[in-house]
Amino acid sequence: MDYNVKSMKAEEFINHEEILETIKYANNHKDDLKLVDEILAKAKLRKGLTHKEASVLLACSDSEKVKEIYDLAEQIKKDFYGNRIVLFAPLYLSNYCINGCLYCPYHLKNKHIPRKKLTQEEVKKEVIALQDMGHKRLAIEAGEDPENNPIEYILDCIKTIYSIKHKNGAIRRVNVNIAATTVENYKKLKDAGIGTYILFQETYHKENYERLHPTGPKHNYAYHTEAMDRAMEGGIDDVGIGVLFGLDNYQYEFAGLLMHAEHLEAVHGVGPHTISVPRVKRADDIDPNEFDNSLSDEMFCKIAACIRIAVPYTGMIISTRETKEVREKIIRLGVSQISGASRTSVGGYAEKERPHDTEQFDVSDNRTLDEVVNWLMRAGYIPSFCTACYREGRTGDRFMALCKSGQIQNCCHPNALMTLKEFLLDYASLDTKEIGNKLIEKEINNIPKENVRRIVKERLVKIEEGDRDFRF
Ligand code: SF4
Numbered sequence: 001m002d003y004n005v006k007s008m009k010a011e012e013f014i015n016h017e018e019i020l021e022t023i024k025y026a027n028n029h030k031d032d033l034k035l036v037d038e039i040l041a042k043a044k045l046r047k048g049l050t051h052k053e054a055s056v057l058l059a060c061s062d063s064e065k066v067k068e069i070y071d072l073a074e075q076i077k078k079d080f081y082g083n084r085i086v087l088f089a090p091l092y093l094s095n096y097c098i099n100g101c102l103y104c105p106y107h108l109k110n111k112h113i114p115r116k117k118l119t120q121e122e123v124k125k126e127v128i129a130l131q132d133m134g135h136k137r138l139a140i141e142a143g144e145d146p147e148n149n150p151i152e153y154i155l156d157c158i159k160t161i162y163s164i165k166h167k168n169g170a171i172r173r174v175n176v177n178i179a180a181t182t183v184e185n186y187k188k189l190k191d192a193g194i195g196t197y198i199l200f201q202e203t204y205h206k207e208n209y210e211r212l213h214p215t216g217p218k219h220n221y222a223y224h225t226e227a228m229d230r231a232m233e234g235g236i237d238d239v240g241i242g243v244l245f246g247l248d249n250y251q252y253e254f255a256g257l258l259m260h261a262e263h264l265e266a267v268h269g270v271g272p273h274t275i276s277v278p279r280v281k282r283a284d285d286i287d288p289n290e291f292d293n294s295l296s297d298e299m300f301c302k303i304a305a306c307i308r309i310a311v312p313y314t315g316m317i318i319s320t321r322e323t324k325e326v327r328e329k330i331i332r333l334g335v336s337q338i339s340g341a342s343r344t345s346v347g348g349y350a351e352k353e354r355p356h357d358t359e360q361f362d363v364s365d366n367r368t369l370d371e372v373v374n375w376l377m378r379a380g381y382i383p384s385f386c387t388a389c390y391r392e393g394r395t396g397d398r399f400m401a402l403c404k405s406g407q408i409q410n411c412c413h414p415n416a417l418m419t420l421k422e423f424l425l426d427y428a429s430l431d432t433k434e435i436g437n438k439l440i441e442k443e444i445n446n447i448p449k450e451n452v453r454r455i456v457k458e459r460l461v462k463i464e465e466g467d468r469d470f471r472f
């Protein structure tokens, strides 16, 4: 099969031979400093790189050039995302699953874990607990099980989540991470008002994919890989892709990930909204050492830097799977969204202590949301609870157009300050409040347009008086 970025067939747009060719090219040219310089010069134009070019940067081991790659990633991050970090939380609805994924404790054959599916009353409890922490943006997760978790169940949960207004809390954006499904079901999700549809490829290597997914509907590589095309056909124009690093050779996954992004852009006119970079973690019945492609922290950071350079307009997400130390490093290099105070078990938020019995993976970062917000601010970042774009209809190509024009900065920065102010007033500890208010005062001056600055100042007063949900 030949490589064809516009093909609708998985094995043509994620073409095995093209990936092998790319890796060979990258390894043969990794010390070709002239070529590396040319690629870096192109990357500095901030228009992105091809999978082949980015793969050369990833393979390059010259310490000076690697430093340049890191510096450029940091600079692009600053130019496009400033010092803001958007916060979200995963919400596990059900761990019933009929698939046999070898790296996930929810796989069908795992009989050690109790199976659980939240009732609507329990969803409500979870959402209230999440609102009481200060979350505004959720990613819902559920195993694949047409009997226990049919699309109607997911739609009911979304409806429940959006309907709950508890004190000053509200979930303003629900992103959905459920199994690959039909165009018809994607249309239903779109109509339910979801934000991003997220589906990790896990691995782009077909043979390995089939081995890691021996049973269940997920075994079908093409159906899974072509899911984003169906989602877009169903009207969802913000999609989030990702691989589970550690399942296959990282160079292979990296090239596949970028080829997927190129395919979406070529066919639908808009690339992925986000790219997630999870790594295989320990969990019940899962030992990451069994996967011989595990990745060092250093290479993990380099991958993040190269993604940042290759697709500057695509948000990058990191989860609580990573330790505080890795998060600190990788945020600087390009991550724009992180999860905070996550509980990866079904019904975990309504419990006082973090329950372990139904966890999908071991959380390495156990801090509360207040602690995460506090830490981010001390490290010089503005924690943001902004959900404005999707609610203002700025999705898909409209969002990308605004991004590419650089105008999005005029929305993100003020929205970050106003949503942070809400958090400080409603949920923060005294110490966090103090740091946050100082930060807001300082950062107001970094709003470039004078009239926007004035409006933000007026709105901050209104927020103090009890108004909520202002946005640009
Ligand atoms: S990764 Fe998803 S599909 Fe696979 S076993 Fe876990 S919950 Fe099921």
Ligand code: SF4
Residues within 6 Å of the ligand: 086, 384, 386, 387, 388, 389, 390, 408, 411, 412, 413, 415
């Ligand atoms: S304005 Fe849009 S792009 Fe910026 S933080 Fe808010 S939702 Fe994200």
